[in-house]
Amino acid sequence: MESKRQQKVGRQIQKDLGDMFQKEAAHLLDSSLVTVTGVKVSPDLSIARAYVSILPDNKKQSVLESLKENSKFLRQKLGVRVRHQLRIVPEIHLYLDDTLEYVEKMDKLFSGLVIPPPGDDGTEGDYKL
Template sequence: MDSKRQQKVSRLLQKDLSEIFQRDARHLFNNAFITVTNVRISPDLAIARVYLSFLVVKEKEALLEAIRERSRTIRQQLGDRVRHQLRIVPELHFYFDDTAEYAAKMDALFADLEIPPAPAEEED
């Protein structure tokens, strides 16, 4: 369970990283539409695990690797935004968030299920 401080910092980082990926660093990643779905921060606020979702991207692993290679630049831009709110800019670890794909797969599985109707009960 995250503390209130962790939750506040996570929301702040998610908002600022979303703006960086949507506006400032979009040209670095071939104008890919990158969404920050979740940010989890360590209790000491030193490490942030950032979960990303990509839309209309064919090579998701290659894009994630490009983001990891440019994490220093992203962290620097993040530091410019949060320098008055945070004492230390956390180290950023990027992960692919596949919850949307997982949900679509589960929906497809449930749609293919054939459930027979319940037997009718006889009345007295």
């Protein structure tokens, strides 16, 4: 469970990274839309795991690799923004957020289910115990 401090720092880094992707790091995105969906910070605040969602799908890996290669640049820009709030600027680890794909997969599974109607005697379909 994250402490309140970790949660606050995570939210601030998420906000700052999102703003940086729009303004200072737009050249790294190859005209893709990158959204920071969440940030988890280690207990000592030295590592920030940022989860990003990238659209369009066909550019995901190339944009993620570009961001990972330039993580030092991102950390430097983040340091300028949080220098008065944090003693140590966290190291940024970027991960692809696959929540949307997971939701779509689950929707397909649920839509393909065939649920038999309840029987006349009140039992559930053809199932008998």
